[in-house]
Amino acid sequence: MDERAAEHLLYVDATLAEMGNLAARGREAYDSDIAVARACQYNVIRLAADLERLGEPWLETHPVVPWRLIKGMRNRIAHNYWTVDDDIVWAVIDQHASELRRALAEEIGAARSVLQTGEERDST
Numbered sequence: 001m002d003e004r005a006a007e008h009l010l011y012v013d014a015t016l017a018e019m020g021n022l023a024a025r026g027r028e029a030y031d032s033d034i035a036v037a038r039a040c041q042y043n044v045i046r047l048a049a050d051l052e053r054l055g056e057p058w059l060e061t062h063p064v065v066p067w068r069l070i071k072g073m074r075n076r077i078a079h080n081y082w083t084v085d086d087d088i089v090w091a092v093i094d095q096h097a098s099e100l101r102r103a104l105a106e107e108i109g110a111a112r113s114v115l116q117t118g119e120e121r122d123s124t
Contacts, residue, residue: 006111011050019097048074064103
């Protein structure tokens with residue numbers, strides 16, 4: 001893995017972590033606080049952008065990432081926001097994000113190692 005891909009994987013990890021923090025607030029917060037709902041929707045858009053930066057070859061070799069569904073959700077939120085299904089957005093935030101983070105944990109750990117090695121090399 002090169003440093004660029006490692007950096008992009010850490011962006012994915014940061015977005016998934018933020019989704020986890022939002023999920024911890026609970027569905028009631030999502031339903032009652034428009035800022036929480038919009039933050040959740042924004043993070044779906046951000047996740048799609050983060051994954052897109054990894055490139056099509058990476059996505060093709062990682063079937064655990066439901067790329068077409070994420071991209072479709074991103075397009076719905078960005079362009080047809082009045083038709084967004086809050087139950088689906090919440091399921092992404094509450095369940096699917098943590099599942100994806102677990103599925104990518106080993107590779108995210110490897111990305112951290114690549115970047116730490118690069119930083120150590122640069123500081124010597």
